[in-house]
Amino acid sequence: MHTQHSYWQLFKAVYTKDVTLAFRQRAEIFNPLLFFVIVITLFPLAIGPEPALLSRMAPGIIWVAALLSTMLGLDKLFKEDYLDGSLEQLIASPYPLSLSVVAKVAAHWTISGLPMVLLSPLFALLMNLEQQALGATVLTLLVGTPLLSLIGGIGAGLTVGLQKGGLLLSLLVLPLYIPVLIFATSAIDTSMMSLAYGGQLAILGAMLAIGLVSAPFAISSALRVSVS
Amino acid sequence: MWKWLHPYAKAERAYQLCNTLLPYFAVISIVCILVGWVWGLAFAPADYQQKDSYRIIFIHVPSAILSMGAYSSMAIAAIVALVWQIRNAELAVISIAPVGAAMTAIALITGAAWGKPMWGAWWVWDARLTSELILLFLYFGVISLYHAFEDKKVAGRAACILAIVGVINLPIIHFSVEWWNTLHQGSTITKFDTSAIDPTMLWPLLINILGFAGFVGVIALMRLKNELLRCEQHRPWVRELISRG
DSSP states (O other), rough: OOOOOOOOHHHHHHHHHHHHHHHHHHHHHHHHHHHHHHHHHHHHHOOOOOOOOOOOHHHHHHHHHHHHHHHHTTTTTTTHHHHHSHHHHHHHHSOOHHHHHHHHHHHHHHIIHEEEHHHHHHHHHHTOOGGHHHHHHOOOOOHHHHHHHHHHHHHHHHHHHHOOOOOHHHHHHHHHHHHHHHHHHHHOOOOOOOOOOOHHHHHHHHHHHOOOOOOOOHHHHHHHHHHH | OOOHGGGGEEEHHHHHHHHHHHHHHHHHHHHHHHHHHHHIIIIOOOOOTTGGGGGGGHHHHHHHHHHHHHHHHHHHHHHHHHHHHOOHHHHHHHHHHHHHHHHHHHHHHHHHHHHHHHHSSSSSOOOHHHHHHHHHHHHHHHHHHHOSSSSHHHHHHHHHHHHHTTTTTHHHHHHHHHOOOOOOOOOOSSSTTTTOOHHHHHHHHHHHHHHHHHHHHHHHHHHHHHHHHHHTSSHHHHHHHHHHH
16 A cells, blocks of 8 residues: 655645756756747847837736747646656546646746746846836736746646647637736736736736636646546 | 436437427528518618618627627536536537637627727727637637547547636626726617617617527537537448438
């Protein structure tokens, strides 16, 4: 008989495994981040370097870049575990699949979302974003990027069994990202006018709360369908 | 209720049910759309402000309502398919999706044609227009996810999960005109007692909505029949049906 572990141990084990694997292959962390940087760099070159124009467009550009670079890592979220069979082991294990899914999504966020949150003040500076909007940018990314990972997990779970699921994945997930994008950029816009942006941030937080309790079940049923 | 419903989990019975229902839906859709269009386009009075160009309402509003109605029925079918593991409900999801996508496209195109003379622009990034566009993308997502899988059993269930996740967009579309200050007007026909729309225009509109609902039903049932036949093509009842001609 196997020894029983607590749910927390399971969470920690899955999370540590994913994060450690990512740190062993540094490219997995740096490539999406580099992509984020390059996409942001392209905009001033394409639309012209006028500071007023850039600072007006900065929230949108930073958020679109964040959406796209979250997409990059999603394809791999369950792929390797699916190919080497450990996903089946997680499904067959006596522990709830939704819990290990949450751990995997949390690892994905630590690798792809968190570095973007940490780097965002730098980009706000590069894009000439006004000082008072800095806090809103960091906060919306902090609340929004976990939500992006959760929603993206549903798409990743649905397409994990497909040979070429990458493009389909973005087709499925990007429409679902739109509400997050709308509220996040609206919060930053409001903060640029020195108004209170707590309302939009609260809606983002509510969406995160709903996502946190419902997305893991959607992801795990998607995985069960894909693996069966 | 279960005793009554359960036989329809069998494809043959579901096929027969489709055949029974089809004429009713067909009659409703043909009669209502003909009456509604002739009444609405030719006899209903012109609007005092928008003149005759408001008449596109008789196509725009029914298709917009049905785009959301089709999505809700698709989502209900998806829940039935996943919870009670009924394969026919998965086929229903796949049958409804393209019809709903077409309705969404019609709503968007007629809306653009209406917006040009009234707002002076084909398209504005207004909350309701944007959320209706997301609905179109969700339909495309369900359809393309289904077609991406070789194994249609997996494909059906994956499409069901996506359909359920997308339900989150429905309340956003419905309340978009109330939550945000938008160019698109609020709903006029749900408030019967306050009568935001004149009865001479309301009746042809309601008849058109019923007609469009019947039309969606007809196409969805015809598609469902095809899907049932395709998925059961090796069964004796299908062979018998074909040999009978």
